[in-house]
Amino acid sequence: MSDGLSFHNIPMVIDKWRKDETYDIYTVGSRVKDAYFSPKEPKDKCIKPDWRYLFKLSRTTLTVEFPWQFWCEIIAYRFGSVIGVKVPPAHIGLSTIYKNNVNTYAALIEWFYDESRDIYITGEQIMVGLIEDFDTDKGTKHNFKIIRDFFKADREIIDCWASILTFDTLIGNIDRHQENWGLILGNARLQNKEGTVLRIPPAFDNGTALGYEILEQNIDKFEDTNKLESYLMHKNARHHMKWSLEEGGQLNFYEFMKKFTIEFPQIKPIIAQHLSFTYQQVEEVLAPLVEAVSDPVYKLTRKRLDFILKLIFGRKRILEETLEL
Secondary structure (H helix, E strand, O other): OOOOOOOOOOOEEOOOOEEOOOHHHHOOOOOOEEEEEOOOOOOOOOOOOOOEEEEEOOOEOOOOEOOOOHHHHHHHHHHHHHHOOOOOOEEEEEEEEEEOOEEEEEEEEEOOOOOOOOEEEEHHHHHHHHOOOOOOOOOOOOEHHHHHHHOOOOHHHHHHHHHHHHHHHHHOOOOOOOOOOEEEEEOOOOOOHHHOEEEOOOOOOOOOOOOOOOOHHHHHHHHOHHHHHHHHHOOOOEOOOEOOOOOOOOOEHHHHHHHHHHHOHHHHHHHHHHOOOOHHHHHHHHHHHHHOOOOOOOOOOHHHHHHHHHHHHHHHHHHHHHHOO
C-alpha cells in the first residue's frame, strides 16, 4: 500500500498540447477519446514530457448523458495508488476549445507503454489465437482459464491478475473485456532482444465502474439497505470474463475471486494486502476532487463521492466475508 501520496487537484488545460493525428487507432470502447502529446517541458511535475495522453470524455447516449463519468478514471487511479494496484495516472483534463469554445472536462490519462521501445499485444489478439470463432464483439468466450493456460500459470502473471481483478471487484468494473488487458513486450523494439521483459499492463480503462450509471437524483434510493445490497451482489456485479468455457454464465465478483483463491492459494495474501486500506486513506485522496471543478455540469458532488465510497466499502466487506479474510 502506498503512503505519502500526492496528486494534482487543479484541472490541466490542454489547449496548446499537440494533437496526435493517429488517435483514431485508439478508439476502442464506447466513449469518445482523443490523444494529445504533452509539452516537452510541462509545467506540472506529474506530467511526463512529450508523452501521449488520452483525453477521455464521459459517456453520452441517445437518451441520457453521464457528464460525471470521467471522474471514474481519476478516482480509480487514486484508489489504485492507495491499495497498491498499478493504474495509469489520470488527471483532470480541461479544454476550452475542444467543442464550441466552452469548457470541456475529461480524464487526462497517461499512455501506459513506450511505443519506441515496447510492443503491445491486446487481449483480443491473444484470445482470437486461442479460441476458435472468438466473438470479438461481445467476447462471450472470454474466460480466465484460457488466459491462465496461455501464461502457463506463471506465478508473476497470476499475481498481477489477482491484483487487477481485486481492484475491479472493489470498484465494480464490469468492463475488463478482451480489449482492456494485454501483454507488453518491454524493450522488444530495441536491437538487443535479450533485454525483452514480458509484463501485464496496468489496470487501464476504468470508466464503467463506481456506479457511474446511477443518476444524481437516484443516489438517495440506495439508502435502502436491500436495494444497495442487491446492487452490490447482483446488478452489475460480475467480471466481464467467465471462469471457463465450461461455465454456463459469469460468476459474480466474489465467487469468481473465491474460485481464484482456491486454485491459486498464493494469491490470498496479495488480495488481503490490497484490502488492508481504511476509509480515511481513501477519503483523504478523493475529497479534494469535490472542490476541483465548480461547473455544475461536470462537478463531482459530495453526494456522489459518498455514494462511491459506500460502494467500495460495501464490496470490500462482501469480498472479505466470501474469502474469510
